[in-house]
Amino acid sequence: MTPGEQILAASDRASAPLTCGLFVQSTGRLDPARLRAAVWTVIRRHPMARAVLYGSRQHAWRFPAEPTADPVGFVDDGTDGWRIHEILSSAPFDLHRYPPIRVALIRRADGDQLSVVAHHLAFDGLRLAALVAEILDHYREAAYDADRDGAVASGEGHRGVPAGVAPLARAGVPGWAALVRRSGRYITPLAVGGDGYGFHPLILAAPDERRTLPDGRRMTINDLLIGAAHLAIDRWNSRRGGESSRLRIRMPIDLGSASSFAAVPSSSSFPAASEISGNRTGQTIISSEVADRVDSLQLAVRVVDQTDLAKQVVPPAVPGLSGALGIAAARFVPGPWRSTLLRCGVAAGRPVLAPTAAVSNLGRFDELAGAAGRPISAVYFTGTAGMPQGLFIGVLGMGDSLHVTFGYHRHLLGPGSVPTFADLYRAAFVELSDTGAAVPAAATAPTPAVARAPRPDRAAAPAVTTRRGGAVPSR
Numbered sequence: 001m002t003p004g005e006q007i008l009a010a011s012d013r014a015s016a017p018l019t020c021g022l023f024v025q026s027t028g029r030l031d032p033a034r035l036r037a038a039v040w041t042v043i044r045r046h047p048m049a050r051a052v053l054y055g056s057r058q059h060a061w062r063f064p065a066e067p068t069a070d071p072v073g074f075v076d077d078g079t080d081g082w083r084i085h086e087i088l089s090s091a092p093f094d095l096h097r098y099p100p101i102r103v104a105l106i107r108r109a110d111g112d113q114l115s116v117v118a119h120h121l122a123f124d125g126l127r128l129a130a131l132v133a134e135i136l137d138h139y140r141e142a143a144y145d146a147d148r149d150g151a152v153a154s155g156e157g158h159r160g161v162p163a164g165v166a167p168l169a170r171a172g173v174p175g176w177a178a179l180v181r182r183s184g185r186y187i188t189p190l191a192v193g194g195d196g197y198g199f200h201p202l203i204l205a206a207p208d209e210r211r212t213l214p215d216g217r218r219m220t221i222n223d224l225l226i227g228a229a230h231l232a233i234d235r236w237n238s239r240r241g242g243e244s245s246r247l248r249i250r251m252p253i254d255l256g257s258a259s260s261f262a263a264v265p266s267s268s269s270f271p272a273a274s275e276i277s278g279n280r281t282g283q284t285i286i287s288s289e290v291a292d293r294v295d296s297l298q299l300a301v302r303v304v305d306q307t308d309l310a311k312q313v314v315p316p317a318v319p320g321l322s323g324a325l326g327i328a329a330a331r332f333v334p335g336p337w338r339s340t341l342l343r344c345g346v347a348a349g350r351p352v353l354a355p356t357a358a359v360s361n362l363g364r365f366d367e368l369a370g371a372a373g374r375p376i377s378a379v380y381f382t383g384t385a386g387m388p389q390g391l392f393i394g395v396l397g398m399g400d401s402l403h404v405t406f407g408y409h410r411h412l413l414g415p416g417s418v419p420t421f422a423d424l425y426r427a428a429f430v431e432l433s434d435t436g437a438a439v440p441a442a443a444t445a446p447t448p449a450v451a452r453a454p455r456p457d458r459a460a461a462p463a464v465t466t467r468r469g470g471a472v473p474s475r
Contacts, residue, residue, distance in 0.1 A: 001059055005279070008121050009059055010342035014092040014169035015195060016386025016409060020125050020394075021117035022132045023085050023199075023405075024368070025378040030112045030139070032074045032105055038138040039072050039103050042131060048122050048278045049131065053095040059339070068097060069163040073104040076159070081106035081113030082199055084161065088117040089384055089407070090196025091165045095119060098164030101131075111377065124281040125362050125381055125394070126254055136371035168196045171387070171411060186356055186388050187233055188242030190417050194410040197384050200418040204402040204426060207433040213297075217304055221402070222361045224432050225395055226251060227303045229359050230288045231296070231428035236421055246289055250358040250389075253282045253310060284310040285355060296431055350388065357391040358383065364397040380405045387411050393425070 001009065012018050043049040047063040054062050075084055081104075088102045100122035106113040116135075118128050211219045219227075226249055234244040284306075292302045333341055360383055368379045381394035382405045390412030394405045404425075408418055 001061075005121060006059070006338070006342060007346070008279070010339065010346045012093075012119075012121065013386055015171035016197075017090070017092050017384065018120040018386075019089045019093075019117050019382075019384050020120050020123060020128055021085060021089055021115065021382040022129060023081065023201075023380040023382060024114040024116075024132070024136075024376060025081070025111060025380075026113070027111040027375045027377050029107070030105055030114070034139055035103075035105055035114075035135075036072045036074075038135050040067070041138055042135045043067055043071070043099070043101070045134075046131065048127075049101050050099045051122060052097065052099065067099045069099065071099050071101050071103055071162045071164075073102075073162040073165075074107070074159050075104055075161070076107035079106065081108065081115055082201075084113075085115040085117065085382065086196065086198055087161060087168075088115055088165060089199075089382060090168050092169050093119045094164060094166065095121070102162045102165065103135075104161055117382075120279060120383075122278055124252070124254075124279045125360055125383070127278065127280065129362060129365060129368075129381070129396075133365075133368060133371065136368070140371060170195050184237075184243040184245030185247065186354075187391055187412060188237045188240040189387075189390065189412045190240070190414065194414070196410055198408055198410055198413070198415055198418065199380075199382055200406045200408070200415075200422055201378075201380050202404045202406070202422045202426065203378070204404055204429060206397065206400050206402050210433065211300060213301055213304060217308070219300055219304060219432070220307070221397070222251075223300070223303050223307055224429055225361055225393070225402075225404075226286050226307065226359050227296075227299055227432045228425050228429040229357055229393060230286075230293060230299060230303070231431070232421065232425040233356060234293045235424050235428070244290065244293070246287055247293075248285050248287045248355040250355040251284050251286050251307070251310065252358070252360045253284060255280045255282050255314075282314065286310075300432060354389045357389060357393065358385055359393045359395070361395040362397075366398055369398055378403055382407050385409065 008018065044066075048061075050067040051061045051063050052068055053059050075081075084104050084106050088104060093100065100119040102115075102117045104115045106115065114132075116128065116132050118131075123131070206221060207224070210221070210224065213219070229249050230247050233247055237244045286303055286306045288299060288302055292299045360381070362381050365379065369376050379396055379398060380403050381396040383392040383394050384407050385392040387409050390409040392407040394407060396403045404422075406418055406422055406425075413421065
């Protein structure tokens with residue numbers, strides 16, 4: 001593995017696995033047997049989708065000719081798809097025995113749901129989105145033929161969650177709790193129970209026009225998303241009696257673009273099939289100070305200054321001091337002690353060096369709408385972040401909407417509190433989009449419904465009835 005991959009592997013915890021996923025909501029039914037055949041066909045095309053680790057200390061990938069277990073499940077017991085997605089994202093991966101991808105088709109009366117979750121060591125958001133698009137394309141274009149497709153069995157296949165999904169691991173005693181509450185660098189946590197991750201979706205209307213700064217630069221959609229995270233966290237902490245000092249938002253950047261290390265094409269675009277070869281994401285940190293967040297224009301300038309600079313350099317796999325120390329250890333420490341040293345170093349540095357949150361914007365993916373020969377009403381991009389960070393905001397654009405998903409660790413927020421944070425984020429996004437527009441009233445419907453944020457120039461829209469549950473575009 002590369003030094004960056006070794007740091008990522010050392011950061012993975014059973015109680016907080018590093019995963020990314022796509023959640024697809026359709027308005028019709030998908031055939032389980034055809035979908036399973038499509039998944040197996042696509043996995044056979046891409047070695048990374050069937051890769052497993054070997055070596056107890058110096059990890060490396062090996063690529064068996066066939067997946068080591070069936071990664072596809074079929075759930076038809078009435079469970080909501082978002083709950084299945086939470087389970088697939090929260091359960092630890094045994095990458096030595098099972099492939100790094102999990103797929104579940106969930107049968108629902110109001111339209112089937114598709115949950116695809118991958119370990120972040122093997123896939124990033126863009127590569128996973130390309131894989132899901134290929135699966136749906138194969139499902140739509142190819143008639144089911146067990147001999148040609150090489151499906152391992154006929155029929156609906158495995159019922160329940162995919163093979164290899166272990167019980168959720170309990171997080172240890174949160175020794176970082178006092179530091180998180182007093183440092184001002186993190187989101188003030190609530191005393192909530194439970195382990196693993198939860199997800200809360202929100203639909204925002206993409207603004208027709210974006211703010212122009214005094215020097216003539218215009219904020220991109222990604223700038224608005226990053227700035228809204230800074231404002232929302234600052235206001236959340238203030239309302240919860242916490243403090244906010246310097247906030248640091250991790251921004252993933254796609255390394256696969258030949259023309260720009262920091263941009264995904266603003267039009268719908270997937271990586272070529274040959275590029276679905278693992279995690280190709282760099283990262284940078286976008287920070288703000290207390291004074292920056294007092295005025296939205298000043299915050300906008302601060303964010304744009306940093307994102308513009310990020311587009312001009314090759315980002316590291318792990319930014320900041322933690323990345324520099326980790327890469328040095330991965331390169332120069334002898335193999336027998338490297339893995340142990342990295343894990344100890346990551347655990348010791350996490351409370352001090354972890355960013356406040358992560359915001360990952362995949363860009364536009366209009367091709368997914370109507371894929372598989374069935375109307376697809378929504379697609380959400382999800383990710384995870386363990387404590388003390390605890391919050392990952394994933395964004396995927398379709399049509400004139402931004403599908404936003406708040407992925408939260410249950411030691412940070414709970415299903416009853418995350419809608420409040422989502423409302424703060426929505427209001428901050430509207431405020432940064434147009435300083436002259438009044439912030440509309442809260443539009444987040446009670447969980448499990450999804451709230452649609454109105455455009456600044458329109459009245460508040462009713463809640464969308466969809467069931468509840470990295471890269472920087474240049475738009």
